[in-house]
Structures are given as C-alpha cells and as structure tokens.
Amino acid sequence: MRPPAEPGPDGHFDHIGPDSPAFLSTHSFACARRVLDICESYVGRPISWFFEPTLERLEIVPRIPHWQNAQSGFGFLELGESEPEGPTSCFALNFDAVAHEMGHLVLLSELGILEGDGSGSDxxxxxxxxxxxxxxxxxxxxxxxxxxxxxxxxxxxxxxxxxxxxxxxxxxxxxxxxxxxxxxxxxxxxxxxxxxxxxxxxxxxxxxxxxxxxxxxxxxxxxxxxxxxxxxxxxxxxxxxxxxxxxxxxxxxxxxxxxxxxxxxxxxxxxxxxxxxxxxxxxxxxxxxxxxxxxxxxxxxxxxxxxxxxxxxxxxxxx
Incomplete structure (x- = not known):
C-alpha cells in the first residue's frame, strides 16, 4: 500500500510528475472527475451515485497488474493494463478507457438499474x-x-x-x-x-x-x-x-x-x-x-x- 496522493499548497495535484508512484492515482481521478463534471454540466445539476447511501464515494483502483481490462460497478472503477507492457500501457493513463467506464457509472446513476434480467430490452x-x-x-x-x-x-x-x-x-x-x-x-x-x-x-x-x-x-x-x-x-x-x-x-x-x-x-x-x-x-x-x-x-x-x-x-x- 502506498500513501494517498496529496494536493499541493494551492489544493491542486499538478506537482505530481509522471514518474511519481502517485501519478496513476492522480491521472485516473482527474479523468474520472472531468467526465463527471461534463455530465453534470449537461444535466444541469449534481449527479448522485446509484450506490449511495450504501457507499459514500467511488473507489478507483488505478492499476491491476497483468489484467487486460477495465471495468466499473457498484462503487468501484478498476483499471488494468494493455499488452505489451510499457510506460503508457496502464489504462489509468488512457482517458478513453476511464471515460468509457465513467459513462457506464453515470448512466446507471441517472437511468437506474434493471429490476429484471434485461431480456427483451436493449x-x-x-x-x-x-x-x-x-x-x-x-x-x-x-x-x-x-x-x-x-x-x-x-x-x-x-x-x-x-x-x-x-x-x-x-x-x-x-x-x-x-x-x-x-x-x-x-x-x-x-x-x-x-x-x-x-x-x-x-x-x-x-x-x-x-x-x-x-x-x-x-x-x-x-x-x-x-x-x-x-x-x-x-x-x-x-x-x-x-x-x-x-x-x-x-x-x-x-x-x-x-x-x-x-x-x-x-x-x-x-x-x-x-x-x-x-x-x-x-x-x-x-x-x-x-x-x-x-x-x-x-x-x-x-x-x-x-x-x-x-x-x-x-x-x-x-x-
């Protein structure tokens, strides 16, 4: 376990460089927060998570080694890495990957979840x-x-x-x-x-x-x-x-x-x-x-x- 990323004196995280162990956390949070801001600006109000009040906030796991996927669900967003492994192979550095999963989370929060199994629907x-x-x-x-x-x-x-x-x-x-x-x-x-x-x-x-x-x-x-x-x-x-x-x-x-x-x-x-x-x-x-x-x-x-x-x-x- 690493210590959490801490903001600088001005409240921002831009002092954390790409070589820092905290950068993946910082980058994935920034991408997720930006997508949420965009969606809230379009709906015209704050968006409440569908998993509230059971969970208070979304937990982002910025890197799961040797897992070629990204997924989101009840209170979590998990990010793996692509092959071959390299400096930018982590999905936490890929805005598209984070934004796609945030799209699912925002839609679940605004549209709601299924009561049935989804058969017969799109x-x-x-x-x-x-x-x-x-x-x-x-x-x-x-x-x-x-x-x-x-x-x-x-x-x-x-x-x-x-x-x-x-x-x-x-x-x-x-x-x-x-x-x-x-x-x-x-x-x-x-x-x-x-x-x-x-x-x-x-x-x-x-x-x-x-x-x-x-x-x-x-x-x-x-x-x-x-x-x-x-x-x-x-x-x-x-x-x-x-x-x-x-x-x-x-x-x-x-x-x-x-x-x-x-x-x-x-x-x-x-x-x-x-x-x-x-x-x-x-x-x-x-x-x-x-x-x-x-x-x-x-x-x-x-x-x-x-x-x-x-x-x-x-x-x-x-x-």
Whole structure:
C-alpha cells in the first residue's frame, strides 16, 4: 500500500510528475472527475451515485497488474493494463478507457438499474453506445483535441476516410468506433456490435449540427438541410469540393469552426444526457432511446435541428 496522493499548497495535484508512484492515482481521478463534471454540466445539476447511501464515494483502483481490462460497478472503477507492457500501457493513463467506464457509472446513476434480467430490452447494448459517446464528448472538451482534429481535417468532418486517417494517426479510439455506416440490420445480437448503429447515429447528429452551424455562419457552402443524412448521402467528391482549402486559408476560419464544433457538441451532449429521464431500464429499446433523445433535443437547444436529427436516426434504421 502506498500513501494517498496529496494536493499541493494551492489544493491542486499538478506537482505530481509522471514518474511519481502517485501519478496513476492522480491521472485516473482527474479523468474520472472531468467526465463527471461534463455530465453534470449537461444535466444541469449534481449527479448522485446509484450506490449511495450504501457507499459514500467511488473507489478507483488505478492499476491491476497483468489484467487486460477495465471495468466499473457498484462503487468501484478498476483499471488494468494493455499488452505489451510499457510506460503508457496502464489504462489509468488512457482517458478513453476511464471515460468509457465513467459513462457506464453515470448512466446507471441517472437511468437506474434493471429490476429484471434485461431480456427483451436493449439495456446493455444501449449502455455500451452511451459509454462510447460520453468518451467522445469528453475528448471534445479538450482544446488540444479540437485543434488537432480540425486542423488535420481542415474542418471537414464529413468524410469517413479523413476521420479514419485522423483517428489512426492520433490513436483516437472514440472516433474509430463511431465513424461507421452500420445500420441496425447490419449488426449481430452481440452487445458491443449491437451498440454501434446507435452510437454512430449520435455521432451523425453531432456532425449534422456542426455542419449546419458552418453553413449558417458562412463557413461552408454545403447545406445539410438538403439531405436526410448528409454524411451518408452526399458524394465524397462534392464534399471535398465544398471544403477545398489550403492549410493557410483554413487557419483564417479555424476558431470559428472550433466554436461551431463546441456548440454542436453541447447541443447533442445536453440532449443525450437529458433524454434519460424519459427512459425506463427494463423496457428500454433503441427506438425508445432515439425518441427520448429527440424529445430532449426539442425541449433544449436542438429544436432548430430536430428534423435532421430524426433523419439521422431513421437512416440508421433505429426509427
């Protein structure tokens, strides 16, 4: 047992360097706390853990040696390590891994837990979809991630191959998993496979709002309202033509594009987290989840884009 990580005189932990034994604890806590802050900002209030009052707080185990997994449950978040073992192999250093598990914990706390075994519902696959999407929302809160994504794609998030290229170069697992063209009819009944169309549908919605904001602000010639699902229907050559720009000319509009992506992120993030109040764990289906998402969007900042959001879900075969 090591002593706990202690804050500095200013109350922060930034004096703890990567070589310190306490760094894994510090980093995993910071990631977990950040994801919780993000979700609380979207729902507009503090989130109470589903395991309260039995347990007062979440316990994070930052490293379980020789265990290639990460999991969360009743009052715990446990993090293993990947193979091969190296300086960054611990999942405690991987924001995506921590954020994904925090997505499960937040959803259990807001949506609730099953009374039955979940048979006949999409509860478990919905959990995976939301955990993946919350991980992406968390990534998009970081200025460095936004800058890297937009500069490497020159603001063009419509092309699947450009996003795949960025995800591969940046090792961004969130983008790789959400950037697909799968419909409900394309996937198996395996939980993770079944989650992909819904998670990707939410990603489509985010890109749809982003592209709408670009068009409204004169930053793009492509009007997404002319398509039922712009990313899936518009020819790649036409998309490239609409975004043709040199790296130098893109820089002139970078911060405007970044503001549009931040706004789109928050419009969709708010609708997703506020949709949970309309859902019941035991009767949850992807169709019900999509309808709840649209209801929350209509009642929030997504009203102007409601037809486009619905079209995205319909294209995926969810509605």
């Amino acid at each position: 509860f478990f696959s919905y959990h995976e979809a939301i955990a993946d999407f919350i991980s992406l929302l968390g990534l998009l809160q970081f200025d460095t991630a936004l800058d890297r994504l937009l500069r490497r794609t020159r603001g063009n998030l419509l092309l699947h191959n450009e996003l795949d290229k960025f995800a591969e170069l940046s090792d961004e697992k969130q983008l790789r998993s959400l950037n697909n063209s799968l419909r409900v009819s394309d996937v198996s009944q395996e939980v993770h496979d079944q989650s992909k169309p819904f998670a990707a549908g939410l990603f489509d919605c985010l890109i749809e709002v982003y592209q709408s904001l670009l068009f409204e602000r004169g930053l793009s010639k492509i009007n997404p309202r002319k398509f039922s699902d712009l990313r899936q229907q518009m020819a790649p050559a036409l998309i490239e033509e609409g975004f043709r720009a040199s790296a130098t000319s893109y820089e002139l509009t970078h911060f405007a594009a970044k503001a549009a992506l931040q706004e789109a992120r928050d419009v969709i993030g708010e609708a997703v987290t506020r949709s949970w109040t309309y859902l019941d764990p035991d009767s949850l289906t992807f169709e019900a989840a999509a309808s709840a998402f649209l209801e929350a969007a209509w009642r929030g900042r997504g009203r102007a884009y409601i037809d486009q959001l619905e079209d995205c879900m319909r294209w995926r075969g969810i509605l």
